[in-house]
Amino acid sequence: MPFRSLSDIQNQLNAGQTTAVEVAQLYLDRIKQYNNDLNAFVHIDAEHVLAQAQASDAYRDEHEARPLEGLPIAIKDIFCTQQGPTTCCSKILEGFEAPYDAHVITRLREAGAVLVGKTNMDEFAMGSSNETSAFGGCKNPWNTDCIPGGSSGGSAVAVAAGLTPAALGTDTGGSIRQPASLTGLVGLKPTYGRVSRRGIIAFASSLDQAGPMTRTVKDAALLTSIMSGHDAGDATSVSDAPNFDWLKACENLDMKGLRIGKPKEYFIDGMDEEVRAQVEAALKTCEELGAEIVDISLPHTEYAVAAYYVIAPSEASTNLSRYDAVRFGHRCENPEDLEDMYARSRDEGFGAEVKRRILTGTFALSSGYYDAYYLKAQQVRTLISQDFKQAFEQVDVIATPTSPIPAFKSGEKTEDPLTMYLSDIFTIAVNLAGLPGLSQPCGFAQDLPVGLQWIAPAWQEDKILAAASAYENATDWHTKSPAKFGGES
């Protein structure tokens, strides 16, 4: 049961074989058993979870079940929830309770979901290993000496260890796809503008998107179909986004006629050779399913990380100026004057990585440097988008490794920030271009999960879902779960 998909649990609920309360209790018991060790959840209110499950069972007695009726979903601590704390795993938001629910949270509640708690993450989503969290890192259930990836690390651990069947994450430079890859899950970053950002604590507003982390492709489609849609409260949520039947897109069983682009810049020297071999083998499987593999080039790929580390910190330095100790958040003791209050509260409240990013962004935007850094990075971003546009004239989808390496040891990359930044080398370009991307499990390297990344043109998540569903149907990687937590590997 703990490692079942949302759709399996939904079938059981619909058949009357179990109740939302029983399902919620099962996961609460597992959280109690394992969370002290894994540190996946940072806030849990068991009573509130059971109350939601009871309300869902009562609703089901009287009405037709809603699309997520009684299904437990864990929430990254970046989503504002009216119930309980929302801290973005930062000391500066210690004790903060949001006055409203994020748009996505409202949609999940209205669909009957049971929200099971807030998950650990890198502070303000800035990190690739979950180690910058003010609550401490969390452990990869496949090897507890290793990090689970980040920034949505707690959501990944919670699903991978069977503490919840699904979770929400956010992805600014790979923060859904990279941890999904490192823990053997499906993670989908929708097209920019597909999902409302209102009530999601902002990191880099032109890159941030929320999405699901699940055990199967169909579960990712189910959750995204509920999360997405126009919201007048977010000016960048697109009102006339092309749509399709999300579940139907997952019924695909072959790849006949599908043209898959294989970009040479994503199979490079220095990447883990076992990861390369697993992804190559996955592409072979796709060929057997009828796909044609086309060698392509995305020539500006090597500049994506540099462009990202100008654009994302610049936006972050602006977004995080709101933590001024006036309207919410930490205020230092006995400020001498207003300046002292701003500067000391922010020094005390922000962790080292967040400070690094704010300073990098402030520098890139400062007088005399704007043209050389910010403007230049936005021009390079245009070239990166054009690379994808040209590639999609030849192919339907692009397939790459999600991460060049499997999960690494805790503490291994914390000394040198630049080494950490390079772990997102294969996921960042997708955010810069605003495209949809999905990671799904495709094997193991050094007994740790490996992820296959699919990229499609904007608004064509259906192509990704179809390809990933066909691959999932032909393989059994998605059925593996860590033995140490009662799974089958």
Place this chain on the structure above:
Amino acid sequence: MDIDVKKIANLSRIRLTDDEATELAPQLNSIMGYIDKLSEVNTDGVPPTAHPHDVAMPQRADIVTNTDCRDALQKPAPRTESGLYVVPKVIE
């Protein structure tokens, strides 16, 4: 490149301790050194990205859609009084 960390920290309204500034300086220089890679790219005549999808920002009617929620919004504030935010004295 040699970044004046204290100056940038002041612009960011973050008071760094001397130890923090000493630790951050080489890290920021190394990050900016990597970012200088961008100068290799020929961007003559390339328009900068203003929006990932090349669309204009939408407009909406300027109408009130929510009711007064001052109390709820002020609840997380460190200090308020009579519906106002209280901060240290600004003018002597």
